[in-house]
Amino acid sequence: MDHKELWMRETDRDHRDDYRRWLWLADEPDAVTAYWGQGVLWAFGVGEEMVAAALMLSSEHGTELMVEIKNIAVAPLWQGHGIGHRVISDLVEYYRVRGYRIMVVKTANSSLRNLAFYQTAGFRMDSIQRDFFTASHGYPTTLIENGIVMRDLVRFTRDLSAEGTL
Ligand SMILES: CC(C)(COP(=O)(O)OP(=O)(O)OC[C@H]1O[C@@H](n2cnc3c(N)ncnc32)[C@H](O)[C@@H]1OP(=O)(O)O)[C@@H](O)C(=O)NCCC(=O)NCCS
Numbered sequence: 342m343d344h345k346e347l348w349m350r351e352t353d354r355d356h357r358d359d360y361r362r363w364l365w366l367a368d369e370p371d372a373v374t375a376y377w378g379q380g381v382l383w384a385f386g387v388g389e390e391m392v393a394a395a396l397m398l399s400s401e402h403g404t405e406l407m408v409e410i411k412n413i414a415v416a417p418l419w420q421g422h423g424i425g426h427r428v429i430s431d432l433v434e435y436y437r438v439r440g441y442r443i444m445v446v447k448t449a450n451s452s453l454r455n456l457a458f459y460q461t462a463g464f465r466m467d468s469i470q471r472d473f474f475t476a477s478h479g480y481p482t483t484l485i486e487n488g489i490v491m492r493d494l495v496r497f498t499r500d501l502s503a504e505g506t507l
Pocket of ligand 1: 368
């Protein structure tokens with residue numbers, strides 16, 4: 342695929358339910374319900390086909406604008422072809438030119454592929470919230486990935502003001 346063809350579109354709030362299953366690719370349904378309805382949901386596609394989605398939450402910290410990738414998912418058949426990296430770079434560019442300074446994303450200690458993906462996409466580890474993956478956060482059962490219990494939340498950040506220095 343020529344990645345120049347990838348389009349990025351803000352989804353219409355009235356039709357957001359049509360996209361819920363996309364976010365289930367990345368997170369547990371109960372957890373998605375907790376933040377469903379917040380932020381901006383972006384759809385990405387090639388021609389008529391939607392290939393990825395990302396839910397972005399903005400916040401202000403003093404004078405600093407921050408944006409979090411709350412959920413990101415590429416359609417299974419399109420994974421491993423560079424779409425995820427392209428989605429990140431399009432989002433970085435979109436929010437950077439609008440004055441956002443920090444982009445945040447969080448994943449689980451057990452999600453080895455995602456831990457690699459975010460680092461190759463320009464993020465650095467920032468902090469760890471231990472014992473996050475519990476019922477109170479929408480994770481009612483013990484999940485195991487790569488033989489590792491999903492337990493701790495790893496927070497990554499990317500400094501958008503330092504673009505071009507990767
Ligand atoms: C995580 C996820 C968003 C990544 O998207 P993706 O489209 O598969 O990512 P990419 O193809 O850009 O990169 C994945 C790998 O493919 C490889 N790749 C293959 N072709 C590539 C290309 N043309 N350009 C860049 N990388 C390419 C890279 O080596 C990359 O490896 P890395 O992660 O070690 O850098 C996707 O796998 C996904 O939706 N997973 C399920 C949901 C999920 O877990 N979301 C994250 C929740 S925290």
